[in-house]
Amino acid sequence: MKSTFYTEEHDAFRAIVREFVEREVKSNLARWEDERLIDRQPWLAAGKQGVVGIPFPEEYGGAGQSDYRFRAIVKEELARVNATSLDGAFGINEDIVGCYIAELGTEEQKARYLPGMSSGEIVSSIAMTEPGAGSDLRGIRTSAVRDGDEWVINGSKTFITNGISSDVVVVAARTDQTEGRSGLSLLIVDTGTPGFERGRKLDKVGMHAQDTAELFFDNVRVPATNLLGTEGRGLPHLMERLPRERMSIAWYAIGSAEAVLDWTIDYTTNRRAYGAPIIDLQNTRFALAEMQTELDVTRAFLEAATLNLNAGELTAVDAAKAKWWSTELQKRVTDRCLQLHGGYGYMMEYPVGRAFIDSRIQTIYGGTTEVMKEIIGRDIAAAR
Structure with missing residues (x-):
């Protein structure tokens, strides 16, 4: 088509x-x-x-x-x-x-x-996730207290992409300690600021070249002018922009899954078993047909969602649909393609091996599949 x-x-x-x-x-x-x-x-x-x-x-x-x-x-x-x-x-x-x-x-x-x-x-990073707060941003405990013309930041963050290499970090911190209020604000921190420290470069299952790290803030003082956006509006600021982040993840998911399928079509065309190319086996053709169809249908949804994003009309619900579905599909396709590579699929000299370990995080960061389904489910329930 x-x-x-x-x-x-x-x-x-x-x-x-x-x-x-x-x-x-x-x-x-x-x-x-x-x-x-x-x-x-x-x-x-x-x-x-x-x-x-x-x-x-x-x-x-x-x-x-x-x-x-x-x-x-x-x-x-x-x-x-x-x-x-x-x-x-x-x-x-x-x-x-x-x-x-x-x-x-x-x-x-x-x-x-x-x-x-x-x-x-x-190079930048964004510091949202904490040891006790992942997809639920309301659990953030890192604090920022106003002291004259400065903010004083204390707390820790983890799973921070670009954490080792970044020159600047946007930090989500609690600026209002009042019970029952979200009270989050966004603050810009240059990584050379006294009190800012990088922790471990985390040892991950995949994405080994990506420097993911712990960050620590010990009485980090930044000018009041480093407030990004409106004080106390950090959570709305983040939520309003999450659809773009989730589309970013969804697009890499479809691109990666399509690439993996292309490699697998080439492999099964050239690899022989029982005297014939693997692609001549009905099981292989059915598997390839199913994956190609799912990817084509998913791409059509992503293209429509992207045009809505361009028009400023992409909803958080549709972005959640795009994110969870495309990343789960990426995971399924990559796993199935590895299987079709047989023993060679488990060898890191073949790209499908690295694609397999790298793809696993996709259904977790940017909001887990379960959180995406909760967003969609709440919207369905609210419409009743």
Whole structure:
């Protein structure tokens, strides 16, 4: 079925992204995995090529492009070479922190951070999750107390993407301790600020090149002007922007699953068993047919949701549907494709092996599948 989702302008941009991926990413993937860290070179190269900074205003060095299809192309091209960790790193800058600053920040904040984020010189992270607070942001205990012209931050965060490499962190902290109030605010912290410390680089099941870390705040003092958005409105600020983050995860899920299926079609075409290619076995053809159909149907939903996102009409419920369904599908497809690779699927020299371990987090971060279903279920119940 022919899609008109992408235009010639998108195709031209894809050629730029693909060239960047071939030149700067593909040959470095194994090294990044071994070193458990992505160096700054791909960030700087991406900045020069316009692969990052896509949604940021032109006056701050970005492309000023609100059409999310351009971000989807970046994610598809990274997925094509299995660059899951780099996609996650870019996603924090592009779809979360950078957009928060662009939409909520003061002119001074935008001028201070967005040019560097557009050029790849500034790497960011967002510190929401805590040891006792994951998907339920109301459980956040990190505090920020106003002291004259400063905020004093105390607390700890965990599972923070770009935690080791980031230059700036947006911190969700409790600024109102009144019982029964959400009282969360967002504060910008430069990582060189006294009292800020990085903890362990966490040892994860997958996404080994992605530096995920613990962060600690011990009487960290930042200027009052580092408040991002409105005091006490941190939770609404986060909730209003979660649909974009969830679409970001959903797009990588579909891109990765499609890439894995393509590798598997090639493998089953060339691998022989019982005197014939594996693809000639009915079980293989049925499996491939089922996965291709599910992916095509899912892509159609994501394309429609993306056009709604572009129009400012994507609901939190539809974003939750896109996130849970596409990531669970990615998990199923990757597992099934690994099975079709047989013993070679379990070998890390085949990309399906790394795709398998990297995909497992997709149904957890950005809101677990169970939380996504709860959001959808509550909406259904409220409509009765």
